Amino acid sequence: MALLALDDLHTYYGLAYILQGVSLACEDGEAVALLGRNGQGKTTTIKSIMSMVVPRRGSVTFQGQNVTGWPSHAIARRGMSLVPEGRRIFPALSVLDHLRVPVGTGHADRSEQLRFVLEVFPELEEKLNEAARGLSGGQQQMLVIARALMTRPTMLLLDEPMEGLSPKAIKRVIEALKIIHGTGVTLFFASTSCERAFLVANRAYIIEKGRIVHQAGRDELLGNVEVQRHYLGVRG
Amino acid sequence: MANVLVTQCLNGITIGLIFALVALGLTIVLGLMGVLNFAHGSFYMLGGYVTYSVFAAVGNFWLGLVAAMLVCAVVGILLYLTIVRPLTKRSPLEALLALVGVSMISLQAARTIWGPDPKLLPIPFGRVHIEMFGLDFQYPVYFFVAMGLAIAVLAGMSLLFRHTDIGIRCLAAIQDHEIASCMGVNVDRVSCLMFTVGMAVAGLAGGLAGPVFSVYPNMGIELIGMMFVIAIVGGMGSIGGTVIAATIIAMTKSISSIYISGNIADILAFTVLLVILLVRPRGIMGIASVMD
Numbered sequence: 054m055a056l057l058a059l060d061d062l063h064t065y066y067g068l069a070y071i072l073q074g075v076s077l078a079c080e081d082g083e084a085v086a087l088l089g090r091n092g093q094g095k096t097t098t099i100k101s102i103m104s105m106v107v108p109r110r111g112s113v114t115f116q117g118q119n120v121t122g123w124p125s126h127a128i129a130r131r132g133m134s135l136v137p138e139g140r141r142i143f144p145a146l147s148v149l150d151h152l153r154v155p156v157g158t159g160h161a162d163r164s165e166q167l168r169f170v171l172e173v174f175p176e177l178e179e180k181l182n183e184a185a186r187g188l189s190g191g192q193q194q195m196l197v198i199a200r201a202l203m204t205r206p207t208m209l210l211l212d213e214p215m216e217g218l219s220p221k222a223i224k225r226v227i228e229a230l231k232i233i234h235g236t237g238v239t240l241f242f243a244s245t246s247c248e249r250a251f252l253v254a255n256r257a258y259i260i261e262k263g264r265i266v267h268q269a270g271r272d273e274l275l276g277n278v279e280v281q282r283h284y285l286g287v288r289g
Numbered sequence: 290m291a292n293v294l295v296t297q298c299l300n301g302i303t304i305g306l307i308f309a310l311v312a313l314g315l316t317i318v319l320g321l322m323g324v325l326n327f328a329h330g331s332f333y334m335l336g337g338y339v340t341y342s343v344f345a346a347v348g349n350f351w352l353g354l355v356a357a358m359l360v361c362a363v364v365g366i367l368l369y370l371t372i373v374r375p376l377t378k379r380s381p382l383e384a385l386l387a388l389v390g391v392s393m394i395s396l397q398a399a400r401t402i403w404g405p406d407p408k409l410l411p412i413p414f415g416r417v418h419i420e421m422f423g424l425d426f427q428y429p430v431y432f433f434v435a436m437g438l439a440i441a442v443l444a445g446m447s448l449l450f451r452h453t454d455i456g457i458r459c460l461a462a463i464q465d466h467e468i469a470s471c472m473g474v475n476v477d478r479v480s481c482l483m484f485t486v487g488m489a490v491a492g493l494a495g496g497l498a499g500p501v502f503s504v505y506p507n508m509g510i511e512l513i514g515m516m517f518v519i520a521i522v523g524g525m526g527s528i529g530g531t532v533i534a535a536t537i538i539a540m541t542k543s544i545s546s547i548y549i550s551g552n553i554a555d556i557l558a559f560t561v562l563l564v565i566l567l568v569r570p571r572g573i574m575g576i577a578s579v580m581d
Contacts, residue, residue: 103471129473137471143464146457153454154461156473204473 054117056081056208056239057102057133062111064101071097072108073263079208084230084240086250086257090286094263095243096138099212103128103135116207130156134206138213138243140193144186148177151185151196155203163203169236170199173229191222198229202238209233211242215249227252247274247281259284292426297543303432304501305539306439309532310494311512312519313446314487320463320525321480323381324373325517327388330509331395332361332488336495337504338399341408350413354496361492362485369484374477392510399506410499435497442490447528459483463525515559522562524572533573538562 055078064072072094079085089095100106102113104125112121120128129135134155143151152167171178174195180188185196194214201209214230215223230253234240244250250257251271259267261284267274274280311333318326339360340353372391376384414430450456462469462476470476495508502508519538523530541558549557565573 105467105471124475124477125467125470126473126475129471135468135471137468141465141468143461143468145464146461150457150460153457154469154472154474156458156475200472 055079055114056083056116057241058112058114059098059102060112060114062098062101062108062113064097064106064108066097066106071263072101072111074111075101075260075263075265076111077258077265077268079239079241081207082237082239083256084234084254085242086254087241087243087260088245088247088250088257088285089243089260090245090284093260095260096212097263098260099135099138099210099241099243102210103133126156129204129206132204132207134201134204134209136194136197136201136209136211136214136242138216140190140197142185142188142193142197144184146185147182148185148188148196149181151200152203155200157203157205166203166205170202173202173232174199176225189222191218191225194218194222194226195229198226198233202233206238208239208241211240213243213245215244215246223249245285247285251275292424293547294544295424296426296428297547298540299428299432301540301543302536303436303439304543305536306436306443306532307494307498307501308512308516308519308539309535310439310442310497311491312516312523312531312535313443313528314484314491315516316520316523316525316527316531317459317463317483317487318480319520321459321466321476321483322373322377322384324377324384324388325381326373327385327513328368328391328395329487329491329516330511330513331392332365332491332509333495333498333512334399334504334506334509335364335395336361336492337499337508338403338408338495339492340496340499341403341410341504344410350410350500354493357492357496358489361495362489365485365488366481368488369481373484374481392513396506396510403504403506405506407503407505408499409503412500431500435501438497439494442493443528443532446486446490450528455479455482518559518562518566522566522572524574527572527574530572530574534562534565537565 057079059075059077062072062075075098087095087098097106101108104123107122112119115131115133120131152170157163176192177195177199185193188196214226218226230240234253240253254271256270257274258265266284267280315326315329318324336357339357343353343356344350368391372387373384376387412429412431414434416427417430418427450460458469458474459479462474462479466476515538519531519534523534538558541561542554545554545557
């Protein structure tokens with residue numbers, strides 16, 4: 054059984070019809086990318102999974118349980134955590150306070166998890182008492198990944214985790230995601246870049262105009278320039 | 290003249306701290322739920338009346354303060370569960386209108402139960418003779434006690450927000466409730482708790498204000514406009530900003546009333562706050578803007 058399964062998801066913002074029947078699945082331990090150009094429904098898919106917007110039709114099944122429309126905090130406590138688009142730090146909180154906000158999945162030992170998080174992101178340790186708004190963009194991205202990890206999730210959703218970062222910061226984020234994935238956490242992340250996504254992901258779905266139009270493994274998609282050009286705007 | 294000035298400064302600080310207690314709950318509820326709690330002043334009034342009633346029954350003012358906090362907390366939970374939570378989920382505007390209704394009902398209920406005339410609470414303790422630095426005047430000890438109590442409660446709230454998980458989660462939810470929720474924070478439960486604490490503190494403020502202003506049906510409604518301005522100017526979720534804004538307004542009113550009439554003093558005080566809001570849209574020490 055898939056760890057996460059979306060079945061025929063239809064999501065609207067008011068009258069705007071965004072997701073028009075999205076179905077996809079992630080197995081336990083996978084790293085899966087959701088690829089697509091801007092405005093195709095990647096963020097809405099992630100928001101629908103976390104109930105930040107409730108789908109009008111279809112279902113989200115996580116760990117065998119239908120969680121469609123559950124409150125976001127209940128989904129988080131079940132083991133799904135989010136790294137949102139645009140980072141969305143809490144500007145008035147310190148780095149350490151960010152790591153105190155998350156409520157764990159019940160079996161989480163917070164001090165042990167904090168040690169793990171600071172091993173993955175040692176650059177945060179010396180800034181624990183600094184205001185999060187004073188961090189660089191790359192450091193803020195590491196902080197929000199660390200914040201998401203503090204719930205001790207079984208699955209991490211990341212919305213454009215490399216967007217707007219310097220090449221050095223992107224390298225660090227990729228390294229960190231590989232470590233996190235190596236501990237058994239399932240990754241599902243949205244990205245506009247096929248090349249960057251496959252530095253972490255094993256396979257990917259491509260979304261266009263609110264529908265999944267293609268799915269493939271890493272080698273197949275990287276070798277298929279025609280699909281990349283058609284759906285992702287890659288020049289080949 | 291110096292004696293009058295110092296007396297008015299002390300009055301300004303005492304009244305400012307009482308205002309800060311009222312505005313604090315308002316700013317937290319506004320930040321967490323996006324609701325202007327128009328009924329907040331009713332809890333200030335209810336606290337005053339409960340304190341008066343307990344004092345009239347058993348002759349103990351301090352027991353009255355404790356009862357005021359407890360009664361306001363219980364009524365606060367009921368109000369949250371029956372009106373604030375369900376209506377806020379539908380529309381903050383509907384919640385605002387319902388809370389205006391609650392404040393009108395409570396005003397008429399107070400008139401019916403306690404009558405339209407002000408109830409006088411005697412000022413506990415006597416007066417202290419202050420003679421130092423060329424000053425020579427008498428001042429009620431109670432005002433110093435009220436200052437100390439208000440400072441203790443505000444410091445307690447500050448510790449709650451800075452050093453406890455629930456306080457930090459509340460601050461996080463004020464800044465971004467959607468993301469706080471995605472981090473497993475039950476924002477609804479945090480809101481219920483903070484609403485209850487805010488109402489209890491407003492009740493305490495009403496009780497503390499009793500001996501200063503007397504207790505009367507309109508005391509909450511008269512205050513609510515000023516409290517909104519203090520909450521917004523102080524900055525949502527900021528205890529320090531709320532205290533500063535409340536003290537600015539109370540001191541401006543208190544000191545300017547020596548030289549000009551009370552109504553003009555009010556105009557002056559609000560003008561000062563509006564200028565601050567124009568210069569700093571997030572308020573003096575706000576962690577999130579009302580407009581966000």
